[in-house]
Amino acid sequence: MGKKFYVTTPIYYPSGKFHIGTAYTTVLADTIKKYKQQRGYDAYMLTGLDEHGQKVQDVAISNGKTPQEHVDEIANQAKKLWELMDIEYDDFIRTTEPRHCSVVEKIFERFIKQGDIYKGEYEGWYCKPCETYFTQTQLIDGKCPDCGRPVEKMKEEAYFFNMKKYEKRLIEFYNENPDFIQPSHRKTEIFNNFIKPGLEDLCVTRTSFDWGIKVKSDPKHVIYVWVDALTNYINALGYMSKDDYLMKKYWPADLQIVGKDIIRFHAIYWPIFLMALDLPLPKKIYAHGFIMMKDGKMSKSKGNVVYPEMLVEKYGLDATRYYLLRECNFGQDALFTPEEFVDRYNYDLCNDLGNLLNRTIGMINKYFKGKIPEYNGIVNDVDEELEKYIRKQISVVEEQMDNYDLSKALEEIWKIISRTNKYIDQTEPWILFKEESTEKLKSVMIHLVESLRIIGILIRSAMKNTSNEIFTQLGIENINKEWDSIYEFGKLFNNSEFKVIEKPTPVFNRLDSKEEIEYIKNNMK
């Protein structure tokens, strides 16, 4: 059996339509999965929905629907969006599915039996109209953060998970696995804010609402959020069920991608739940930043939400995926601006990549009637320099991809594109043509094609359509596209019979900046 790779996204709350923030997490996971496949891994990706809880129940009611009707609708919408965005997930788990609920029930009972979960009293600030508890810090001016009405101190019977019991083991685990939390500054935050002051036990049930999984041995309690939500990652693999071959094959997860707001739950509670279940811990939790707008967070009330469908429908899938992956730096927040989106489109995609492909095809048509010349090694002075540069860049890109720093990886791929464009200026093929330096001219053409082929493979996991377009327009769609084929420059063109297409179509058409910036602004909601 080959090497395996299991990657997960958070399961999203079905509170409404997904914005580009949610799309980013999912595109990131999808790209990493596809890259791992390119590198010969048997890769498996899980995504899904976190369908229980008070908020979901409230949204459903305010839309005049039952919670189940509501979540069914959002699940369909989500699947449609992921199809539009070419997300190749292997499983889509919904926490209302019996395969999930039945296992959560069992896990909870096991925790009670082991003494990990005990019954106590939950005390907090309760907002009656919202039927929700808040902690002191969540209150705004001492009032409910959702509706602004007064809150009162209330107590209710609830179950708690004994986190303290596992604290020492968790610290040992962090020490033995220094790369578990990425990027590393998040680890420092977790340590300083939660571990140092001492872990608090976690309240894991509620009695104030009923849209959730009931505690089997005490059904007036509903399992509240994290035991339900986090265990999706193993339940989807068939944990505790007869069909658990996926669990055996893929667990522990190699990479769990989460937003910075939920790193705490994944870096503290999740490992502790797994310890309590005697299961191995995931290899890495990667926390990405937020996509922000100039005026702060995206929110419907501000009318500044960018929906991925709008970008994909207007500018294409690859431009959208490219923007998200390129603009969100490893673990940091990113700022979405229509200006930047249009600039990236015009400069990176249209000028740099699009023109390189177009010019190359144009020249091969003009100078060699479309036939791609054979590779004859180093002919021009600068051939070697280009080859060396590309070889070096391939290992840099691999390193960045292996670190899951896709923004950097794309930046490094774009350096190859710029370098290849520069190679055209250096070799001046139009002069070689005039001078009838045919061998030199041939070498330039095959170097351009080969560079584009390598670029086509490097961008494949992020931008499959563009990658395919490069291969098709160069007339090499049937050529070997395996990752390993990029290490030996020119090898596939020893006695080539390949012909580029006669009339290349631009992969990206230049955008009118002013018009498109307006368009995006007008379509934020």
Ligand code: MSP
């Ligand atoms: N249901 C929980 C996760 C449970 S995982 C066992 C949840 N759902 S959520 O829908 O509120 O958020 C899902 C993910 O989207 C989180 O990782 C969150 O960080 C991410 N994002 C929400 N807004 C975002 C941006 N503006 N930008 C990037 N990601 C953002 O939390």
